[in-house]
Amino acid sequence: MTTANELDRFRNTVQLKLGLWFSSKRRWMMRHYPDLVPIFDVGAEFTLRKDSKRVRPYLVTLGYRLAGGRNIRLATELSLVTEFVQSHLLIHDDIIDRDVERRGGPTAHIALRKHSPNRQDKEHYGESQALLLGSLFGIWAREMVLAAAVTPTTRVRLMEKLEEMLAVTHYGQMLDVLIGEQRFATVKRIREVYRSKTARYTAIGPLQFGAMAAGATKKDLATLQDFGEPFGIAFQMLNDLHGLFPGGDQLDNTGTSDIAEGKKTLLFAYAMQKLHGKPRAELARLLASRSASQATLRRIRVLVRQSSALALCRHEADLLIAKSFHALTNHAGFATKEVLLLQELVRFVVRKLS
Numbered sequence: 001m002t003t004a005n006e007l008d009r010f011r012n013t014v015q016l017k018l019g020l021w022f023s024s025k026r027r028w029m030m031r032h033y034p035d036l037v038p039i040f041d042v043g044a045e046f047t048l049r050k051d052s053k054r055v056r057p058y059l060v061t062l063g064y065r066l067a068g069g070r071n072i073r074l075a076t077e078l079s080l081v082t083e084f085v086q087s088h089l090l091i092h093d094d095i096i097d098r099d100v101e102r103r104g105g106p107t108a109h110i111a112l113r114k115h116s117p118n119r120q121d122k123e124h125y126g127e128s129q130a131l132l133l134g135s136l137f138g139i140w141a142r143e144m145v146l147a148a149a150v151t152p153t154t155r156v157r158l159m160e161k162l163e164e165m166l167a168v169t170h171y172g173q174m175l176d177v178l179i180g181e182q183r184f185a186t187v188k189r190i191r192e193v194y195r196s197k198t199a200r201y202t203a204i205g206p207l208q209f210g211a212m213a214a215g216a217t218k219k220d221l222a223t224l225q226d227f228g229e230p231f232g233i234a235f236q237m238l239n240d241l242h243g244l245f246p247g248g249d250q251l252d253n254t255g256t257s258d259i260a261e262g263k264k265t266l267l268f269a270y271a272m273q274k275l276h277g278k279p280r281a282e283l284a285r286l287l288a289s290r291s292a293s294q295a296t297l298r299r300i301r302v303l304v305r306q307s308s309a310l311a312l313c314r315h316e317a318d319l320l321i322a323k324s325f326h327a328l329t330n331h332a333g334f335a336t337k338e339v340l341l342l343q344e345l346v347r348f349v350v351r352k353l354s
Helices: 003-032 034-048 055-066 072-097 108-115 119-147 152-180 187-213 218-244 266-274 277-289 294-307 309-329 336-353
Strands: none
Touching: 003 034, 003 055, 003 072, 003 336, 034 072, 034 108, 034 119, 055 072, 055 187, 055 218, 055 336, 072 108, 072 119, 072 152, 072 187, 108 119, 119 152, 152 187, 187 218, 187 266, 218 266, 218 294, 218 309, 218 336, 266 277, 266 294, 266 309, 277 294, 294 309, 309 336
8 A cells, every 4th residue: 555545544534533523522512612613613624624634643653653552543543632733733823924724725713703793803803713712722632632541651641742742832933933023044043943843743743642652662752853853854844845836946836925924944044045146135135025926936936046045955855854764774673664654654745745
């Protein structure tokens, strides 16, 4: 079975389990807070959208299997925690970035505007309810851990890992907001954002969370850290490239979010390092404008390509992926089958972003 097929099968399983959870929680909401059911429904629809890839819950199950776990039902149930963490973070992130679309539909704060009793201030209502809804997803993630069929000691470890993942990701988000308002950001600072945000909750956190449920050793967890950090940074770098050049390096595609939001990425930082004189000044001016016009986008793409930053980022991502693979193969405690599955998943993700 190919990685794509296995991911599709797993995604269907997660989709079904999430649907059952939301149905049960909705009945509870109807009994206790019927006025809030329309808001709850927005969160459910947001989480259940078909565009969701479900890679993080799949990594939870792989982490569990790597550490010798055999109760796949338990691993799958625990993997839902990362989907609630994802909704928690995305709902808040969309407010911060002023995004209006996510996963092929409106962002939560935009969707919630139509439920405002006060049509004069529906924007504030949508953002307020989305902040609370996003926080509820974090609470529900914790409830799932507390309800898991694991030993008390394992439950404490899982809760500690969840809190660490949330805390470090929030620190990374705060750094991201900070450097987004600064004129320039160093490569070192941008890497720290990638390490704290993407690597922590996309790779390291889910893998370690699953492994802990199977009784992983300190050495197991350290290896997953050594794997997840370079992979997470490489993933974010490739995602940045895909955002600017969603169809490769062609100039007629659209990828506007990082520019419109003033995001500081390694791609732009390397371009600024490599360019000199008028081209460098022009790129700095265009990025500072936060314009998403076609003319601006096309010129930014030309300058980035001219700078050789594209090739530099791709080469660095390749080196980081190799480093992550080396960490896995050097750890004798993991089953070969699961190691190969994880490596193939990485290759699959890289191909999707290339």
